[in-house]
Amino acid sequence: MPVTIAKLQEAKKQRRPIVALTAWDYVSAELLDKAGVDLILIGDSLGMVVLGYETTLPVTLEEMLHHAKAARRGVKNALLAVDLPFMSYQESPQQAIHSAGRVLKETGARAVKLEGGYPAMAETVRRLVCAGIPVLGHVGLTPQSIHKLGLRQQGKTPDAASQVLSEAVALEDAGAFAIVLEHIPSSLAEQITQKLIIPTIGIGAGPHCDGQILVTHDLLGLSDRQPPFAKAYANLRQAIALAVEDYCTEVRQRQFPG
Numbered sequence: 001m002p003v004t005i006a007k008l009q010e011a012k013k014q015r016r017p018i019v020a021l022t023a024w025d026y027v028s029a030e031l032l033d034k035a036g037v038d039l040i041l042i043g044d045s046l047g048m049v050v051l052g053y054e055t056t057l058p059v060t061l062e063e064m065l066h067h068a069k070a071a072r073r074g075v076k077n078a079l080l081a082v083d084l085p086f087m088s089y090q091e092s093p094q095q096a097i098h099s100a101g102r103v104l105k106e107t108g109a110r111a112v113k114l115e116g117g118y119p120a121m122a123e124t125v126r127r128l129v130c131a132g133i134p135v136l137g138h139v140g141l142t143p144q145s146i147h148k149l150g151l152r153q154q155g156k157t158p159d160a161a162s163q164v165l166s167e168a169v170a171l172e173d174a175g176a177f178a179i180v181l182e183h184i185p186s187s188l189a190e191q192i193t194q195k196l197i198i199p200t201i202g203i204g205a206g207p208h209c210d211g212q213i214l215v216t217h218d219l220l221g222l223s224d225r226q227p228p229f230a231k232a233y234a235n236l237r238q239a240i241a242l243a244v245e246d247y248c249t250e251v252r253q254r255q256f257p258g
């Protein structure tokens with residue numbers, strides 16, 4: 001049964017944790033979908049984990065569309081959301097509607113995610129939602145602001161915590177259907193989760209969020225650089241290296257093909 005926004009919001013009421021992961025292509029999306037992941041995000045972390053950029057900033061809308069289309073073909077049930085990349089929505093609500101419209105029309109995804117909840121961004125979210133485009137918010141550490149925030153934990157002082165809280169509230173008021181809370185203290189994530197009616201989905205935000213998201217490359221042990229809060233459930237870097245070394249040896253020793 002397809003996961004809808006209403007079902008995610010129902011999950012919060014029933015205190016059933018929401019499971020979310022990132023995908024980058026057909027096969028990863030298909031595997032995640034078959035495993036029963038609720039929300040699949042084509043995250044702009046694609047820039048680092050797949051395209052080899054240093055940050056998410058160089059990622060283009062065309063790159064997001066390309067990967068989202070591939071992933072979409074693997075998804076039957078999960079709710080598919082796509083990150084709007086840096087500078088594809090910050091200029092104006094019109095630019096955001098244009099970019100998000102392309103995502104929904106060209107990929108078949110059902111929602112977009114964007115970063116920040118400061119007043120102008122909350123207004124952009126309101127305009128997107130009015131245009132019929134579901135929006136997943138994202139506050140706390142917002143990697144598209146790396147040159148302003150670094151990759152440090154956010155919301156640590158009382159002032160910074162109330163800033164993150166007020167951005168989350170502004171996004172809910174603007175009509176976001178859920179909010180990603182990235183790399184903030186667990187106590188702040190708990191406070192936001194209790195205050196909001198919509199679900200919170202945490203990454204590096206402790207156990208009190210309504211759901212959790214990880215970058216799938218981190219979960220699989222495929223990344224060459226992992227954030228401190230990620231957990232690897234497998235070591236695919238090692239498994240792939242061993243398989244490729246075995247293949248090299250067998251070809252060079254004329255053992256394969258047999």
Ligand code: KIV
Pocket residue numbers: 022042043044045046083180203213214215
């Ligand atoms: O781009 C991404 O993968 C994300 C998640 C870390 C939430 O935004």
